[in-house]
Amino acid sequence: MRRNAERCGPRREPRLPLLTVRFYCIVWTAVCLSWSTVQGEEYRYPYRDPYLATVTTAILNADGMTPRLKREAVHVPVLAGRSQLPALDGRDAVSVALYRQDHPAPLLFILAGLGSNPYFGLGTYFAWLFHQQGFHVAILPSPMSWNFALAASRSGAPGDAPADARDLYQAMQDTLAILRTRYHVVTTRIGFIGASLGALEGAYLSVIDAQERRVGIDTYLLLNPPLDLAYALKTLDEWNVLQVKFGRDRSKTLIARALAIVEAFSTESRNDPAVFDRLTWEFAKFTREEIQFLLAKALQAALPELVYVTEVIHDRDGRPATKGEARKRIHDADGVTFVDYAERLAVPLWKQQEARPPTDLESFARRGSLTPILKRVRSNPRVHIVHNADDVLTTRQSIRDLKQALGAQVMVFQYGGHLGNVWYPDNKDYALRIFGAAASPRAASAVAAKPVAPARATDGWRPRHSSAD
DSSP: OOOOOOSSSSOOSSSTOOOOOOOOOOOOOOOTOOOOOTTTTOOOOOOOSSSHHHHHTTOOOSSTSSSSOEEEEEEEEOSSSOTTTTTTTTOOOOEEEOOOOOOOEEEEEEEETOOOOOOOOHHHHHHHHHHHOOOEEEEETTTHHHHOOOOOOOSSOOOOOHHHHHHHHHHHHHHHHHHHSSOOEEEEEEEEETTTTHHHHHHHHHHHHHHHHHOOOEEEEEESSSSOHHHHHHHHHHHTEEEEHHHHHEEEEEEHHHHHHHTTTTTTTTTTTTHHHEEEEEETOOOHHHHHHHHHHTTTTTTHHHHHHHHHHHHHSSSOOOOOHHHHHHHTTTOOHHHIIIIIIIIIHHHHHOOOSSSHHHHHHHHSSSSGGHHHHTTTTTEEEEETTTTSSSOHHHHHHHHHHHHGGEEESSTTTTTTTTTSHHHHHHHHTTOOOOOOOHHHTOOOOOOOOOOOOOOOOSSSSSSSO
């Protein structure tokens, strides 16, 4: 059996030196007759189980890729007044990873998923791919990261997609100014790739930039945006509760096993499909529930740091913020989920800052989903959305509704789970062609939009070396 999660593991990058996340993973991605999808016989993505497909994102980064690219850390001041916060002094600049060309070229902004930073994971994978095609690339931190919360989030409590997109838009303008003046980056045009939560935020960016044109983005590629945030949050909460079922010792063992597997692939080329075969072979030894638990832990890995920064910004308890106390507070927040963060910190703050705010997390999630802006996205031909019919964080009905609403702006692949096929040659070439870059003739044929019969259900879960759920 062949299989698939996102690259986990620490990286050396600008960050709070005392804020150590032990488990990194940015994994935060029935078909009707009228859908423009890829025919099953043409789209030969090898993994039919959506959870194993999702697992392949565990190693999606620039590790093992040649040539190695020169990367520069660009620090962008956005908000004033947060440079003297206890234990956070001097860290009030948005950290952006820049890969530049030595000549005028298109600039591509990349925004990955929940809690991502610019120096590891999916963003670096796309940076390598597009830099090879002659693009300048700037990778942005997720609004749901401690760095963005401190340096660019006006609320200090990110998580509301419309507000986060507004803050992100300002950060992008400031970044552009610094790239052009200090780094002498000459841009011929500007594009944007967003993945998972970054894709949802990108949709809101498209609405803002269409009105204001202060950045001037001419092409958006949005990969696996969550279509119903309330559903995604409920799903992640259910997966997180599995820790209670497994118990503390088994949960720690599962995380250690997963990290060891991912680390074993740290020097492997991400251009070799056999690497993903071997990775999914290893993860097929886990049960489906075990993989669900690992995905939930990966997605909430950055939350302890975010909780700490949000508390310090708002001085919620008045406790001292020495380095030792900071470490303790981050450790105390280790088990926090996104729902915990939102209900305990974010929603109360959002209520204070809005004249007529929604009253609970579910209403905030509905307001911050894609549905409220579908008409404006549909009127913007610059926006292209890619989704997978078997995305584990989205219902098939939501994807059907999205396709019906946006038509040719949406490409649906039958398989891939959540972001689990962005490395696949057909998908890479499709992304390159969206931005006017090269694509192989075979891939161009494979991703031609054609109507297909309704997709059958995904194959059952048959792990090789574990018991059934």
